[in-house]
Amino acid sequence: MTALSRRTWPFGLIARKIARRLANAVLVLLAAASLAFAALHLTPGDPVTAILGGGTQTPSPETIAAARHEYGLDRPISVQFGLYIARLASGNLGQSFSQHMPVADVLRAQGPATLALMASALLTAWLLAVLSIVFAVGRRTTAFARTTETFFAGLPQFWLAILLLWALGFELQIFPPAGNRGLRSLVLPTLSLAIPLGGFLARVMRDSFDLALHEPFILTARARGTPEWLIRLRHALRHALLPGISLSAWAVGALVGNGVVIEMIFSRRGIGRELFLAVMTHDMPLVSGIILFIALVYILAGIATDALYVVVDPRLKATRS
């Protein structure tokens, strides 16, 4: 038994972990899809009326019936659900009612813009957080940094967005107020997302950073004559990264799902805006498509997190991977 297991375990273990991971991912996606379906079908409101452009138009009853039939909305819910899941299983996200195009295309068109914004916001947030943590030395400075971080973390993103838009976009006209053109148009939205997030990150990491600073190995490093900033950057910070990483994993998804307001204020294209339209028109395929997209982002973020965990703290190799 022992001998045998000694040979097979490592592979078995890894294979098992990957398998479990995939299974879990699939389960999550399936559940998300089903919930989205259920939710949108249980809520009152007939998508067809929305498809046909709203109540102030004059679609004939035949038109309504035709539309209902085209999207299978005239079938019993159970059948609709069955078809829906079957379609998903075959990798087909379906056709958006309101956008008159395949959901996959919508995601392909709008996903990159949102992901780009999300990525730049995340990077900026990390930059801010790390700077504030590493270079706020001394009791007074640290206290100040703490307060600032708390303040930043407390800023509502959209409020910040509006104020930035007003100050830098309208009054000073330093940055373009709107659009998806070029990096400069990315600056304001990025800042309005990154500043609160950065404050949050810093707040989360600072505690473990301060703990790390009192560890013996820091004393050892000092006793080596290593310069203070290097000690903070190379030794202490690394021990503070883990909470920041797991927070980011959460933030990634949150940015995609709830970035709609920012996208609207800066008239940016993106998933959030698309989600808003879809939600307003009860566009089931599109809503669930986007929910699946977000779920996927979360799952990938989770995997990335675990990978980073091991990179940052190799001792975890055993438990994770």
Next chain:
Amino acid sequence: MNAISDIGRQDAVLHVDGLSVAFPTPQGLHTVARDISFTLRPGQVVALVGESGSGKSVTARSLIGLAGANAGISARRLTLGTRNLLNLAPSDWRSLRGREIGMVLQDALVALDPLRTIGQEIAEALSAHRWGNRRSRIQRVHDLLKEAGMPDPALRARQRPHELSGGQRQRALIANALALSPPLLIADEPTTALDPTVQTQVLDRLLTLRRNGIGILLISHDLGFVARLADHILVLQHGNVVEQGNAARLLNAPSHPYTRALLEADPLRRPARAIQPARTASPLLSARNLSVRRPGPDGMLRDLVSSVSLDLHPGRTLGLIGESGSGKTTTSRIITGLMRPDQGSVIFKGQAWNGPERSITERSRRPLRRHMAMIYQDPLGSFDPRWTVHDILADAVEAAGRPVTGETVTALLDHVRLSAAIAGRRPRTLSGGQRQRVAIARAIASDPSVIVCDEPVSALDLSVQAQILDLLDALQRELGIAYLLISHDMGVIRRMCDDVAVMQAGRIVEQGPAEIVLRTPSHPFTRALLEAAHALSAPADSHHIVETRAI
């Protein structure tokens, strides 16, 4: 002592004259080290000895400029070689550290950055002083590790502390301190909380360094260990030097009572336990062929414990000794029914207490629980942070199904020689010794027939250790409790146990009555343990060891 400080002042590595360290507090200046003077010459070892709070560490750190930003340091004279250490600028300190003064602290597991390879750590000591280039540094690191007696340095350099054995770890730590071969090495508790065998390795390493002419300032609470190394000893108490002088003289004829107390506290220097006639009565608790197998870091199944069998007789103490990771704690968790073994069985008071069978559940154990209590290595963690001492004890009494009154709690505190006054306090505000006493009080609250003590004193100062051990001893005599005592410290075992079981890599390699196992060890590992223990206590020529051998 003047003699010492006068001779060869010029070639002194370190000259300290009238050093005092003080910290500001809201109540005003608080002096933690007062008027300390000594001279350290190349190839010499000066030791600062004292218990926690004696100010020895602060003194050491003030010599390397790390006593803290707001530390007030004053001295008539403070020179490193020819260099004056008083009021140096931070940058000057930095250039000194590592190059002129190396420092080693405690266990490398915490003293080296656990996230970085020891290679990176040691290389940093070089790069911090712009020594050589990347390649030459790597080479230098390998040389240092080889020099430190590390097998296969190239490989080790790429590993992290937790991947190394205790001994290798400490070697790496010392190599890191000596990277730029400074003339002065400060070793702050270099062996605390290490296994004896590792301690001896560190000891050997330090001896070599001394032979190589490096001046070593040794900080320790353990006179026994210091005795093996130091030429000159300063005994500190509450920041004052109560006694200092030549090591041999000071150890053989301690003049100050505190010094004597310290010496007496060393368990190895105290009389071994009076032999108890082995009872024929059936064992109170007996474990048979306990085995536990778990997947290790690499995913391979490893035996944490394999076919361990023990018998614990009423009123006797069974010592379980072994090094960290030898499976002591796993065994104790099985015996206390906190963990289910893969194989084997535990019979307690004639009933099935633990085993792989599903029939044995916590529920079935509960009626017997009150007869078995535990004392943990870290008492603080075992107390609910929200609770006062009174809550904790009351809870234990209640668990034993006895009525809780103010008296019962007071009585318990009295049993463990604590004043009833602390009943209202939370453990976090108590000293280590007091905490452990509370833990003991909780253990005896249900007046159990067995108490399992897992490393009950390893975290304490020697003198406190002695008191706690005495207390356990007394309680055993008063209440006839049987102890299962788990420890890595031969001294403690020898002091407390009637029977001894020696564990190595999850197996019991030797077992029997204490006097036999400890006097005529049959298994090489047991012998190694004993030698390590003796090597670490007072010099071989001193009479104490002879006595221990005579047992």
Next chain:
Amino acid sequence: MTRLKRAIALRETGPALAAFYLAILLVAVIAPQVLTQTDPMAIAPRAAFAPPSLHHLFGTDESGRDILTRLIYGARQSLLLGVSAIALALLIATTLALIGGLGGRMAERGIRWLIDVMFAFPVLVLALLCSATLGSGIVPLVIAVGIGSAAGYTRLVFGQVLAVRDAPYVEAARALGHSPFKIIRRHILPNAVRPLVVLATMGVGQMVVWSASLSFLGLGAPPPAAEWGTMLSMGRDYIAEAWWMTLFPGLAIVLTMLATTVVGRAIQLRMDAGAS
């Protein structure tokens, strides 16, 4: 040691100010008329978009209503919304966390999985579902925000419960022979719930912010409610002409968040001090 004193003083002033602000807020919630005489609802189209002045400290909005007055009267609804939303979120979080933490391995796995799923649902979607099923108004808003933010809190509390569950003092209690229920009641619950107090205080402001972003999307509190989030989102269209319509409601929200956070931190320190 003056530097030390100053530092201590500094540490004291923060919470003091925060507490003071919250006190005023409390008055506004209980008896707004104490703080202002003007009617928050009465419109005066002629006086619309008046910039801050002695007459209107924070200026007036697009209907000529005094913004300061509306902020004061809005406090009740906004905070009520914030408090009940966070209460709901934490209720959900704690229940799930306890189930997952104490319900055995399957439950634990199940909850982990559930959290992943919950995260995939943006607050916007939930807000829609609530408003569509429960109609418009504050209650659906509270429910939407509460449920929407539950996922994050669940993860936090869950971690806490697991930590406490495996704490040595829980094991010690088992070794004493206590029954599982007693252990849960005496050790796990209290210790797992302790940090929630802080979470809650800090969460209130966050909830108000959520409701604000929902009124951006036209799903906010129904008018003429002087709910802060709604006021803020109303001002957005006029930012170029009437910055005060956006600035002051936003400030009210931010200060509330700050104050609660600071006080929350203070409470936390108290509790830790108490525990030590």
Next chain:
Amino acid sequence: MSPSTPLFAQSRPRHVRGTISCVVACAAAVLLTGCRREAHHVAPQTPVSGGTIVYATDREPVCLDPHVAGDMPQVFVAQQYLDSLVAMDDRGRILPWLATDWQISDDGLSYTFHLRRDVTFTDGTRFDAQAVRANLDHMVDPHTQSGTAGGYIRQYLRTDTPDDYTAVVHLKSPYAAFLEVLSQGFLGLESPRALARPRDVNCQSPVGSGPFMVQRWDHQNDIVFVRNPAYNWGPPTALHHGPARLDRIEWRFVAEPSVRFAALQAGEADVIDSLPPEAETPAQRNRDLWLLMADRPGNPTNGTLNVRRAPFNDVRVREAFVRSADIPGALGSVFFHHYRHAGGPLSPSTPFYDPAFEHVGDYDPARANALLDAAGWTGRTADGIRTRNGVPLIVHIPVRSSWPTADRTLWEQVQATARATGFQVLLENSDDTSVLTREQAWDYDVRLGYWNTDTADVLRIIFSSAFLGPPTGHANHQNAAGFSDPRFDRIVNDALTTTDQDRRRELYRQAQAAAAAQFLQITTYPQTTRLALSRSVHDVRLEPSLHVTTLYDAWVSR
């Protein structure tokens, strides 16, 4: 047509407000006389060919084919790449376009169109009678999901094609407004070959015969049009002949009004539509900009009162509610005095509009109170809400989440003023679909909306019993008031049977009178097209039927 659509106002001289600078006056002049040189305050210039215009608009169409669904943004796009069978001029007269001339049978049931022979679609397909049939069939085909075009020609029966360039359209019933609706971009003509493709494909890349062709549609970002070099069949209302002057149009979507205006100021956009009212004054002051505005014909922005249930089943209560709302006051504060009050059931720019009914429902709290007392709403709740036998006087108004902030504010002020007379008005926010569902179920007291069309026949759509929808069950009903009156029905139906303009005018006067007397709506302001343009942009016109932007004549001087 959802509310955040551009709001237009045709600027006939008598409507030009003092507050509006000469810019609009000249904009009006542009429409009438083409005196654009003075209008622009620039040195005389001759049009140049080439260049690109960046046109920033608020909403993105869901589909570029205006037959599908049929929302305002679609017709704006369609106007650039589609031609219509007939055109309408700014006096409401129907002129030939792709149809050179036509005859209408005496029974008004069949229209014979004679078509131009030189027209080809940009995919090379020939424009002929088959194409006309394909288009009309496509509009009424249920699978097209046409909300507007199909709805406007419900009377359509079939099209015969005696020869390639003659199309005979048969109707089920007389429909005098047929030519008027045909002139709307919603009923623009597309390439039959393109129409043959699946609907959703055609939505992405439609093909017309217009002055521009759709080059690409980057969703949520922009649509790019390029010049149709072969174009030689512009509408009679156009200022020039031959291909369009611009090489390219970048049709950008910038939803946020303030951002859109900022983009114009920053020179990132050359033309923006739905200029936000708060930006109008700054825009007038800005010497680099000019404005182009016109009211849209049809039924003005309004709240329609549901007569099917209490309290508005009582005409006195309806009148009281209408009179209790201070619309001019609200318009003044919300829209910075830039919007004019439209009092009657028709927007002033609608054919056969009669100004007599402008002030039927003017603000009059005293009368409102008297009426409510008379109607028995005499009780009062603690907080001053009127009651009748214990029932409080509550008015439920579902508000779509997509309804723009300014209009929300407008109704918030109605809420406030109505409260003074004892109405409790509840504005109930919800997502569009939920609101629509309530509307279908008649679960509302006031329904917010408007109707843009170029014919007075709109009165039939919004008030005649033919548009009540099925008696049971949920379905769209355009007659939001639930008003049903045989006499009114007869008037509006008669109006369809005659093509005699004077007779029609008389009938529609009666219809307006009937509707106004019933107090079926609180009408607020006429829908308006509001363009702000850079001075380097010239000859941007508003197509007269719906006052949709046309860039066919436009050119840039740089």
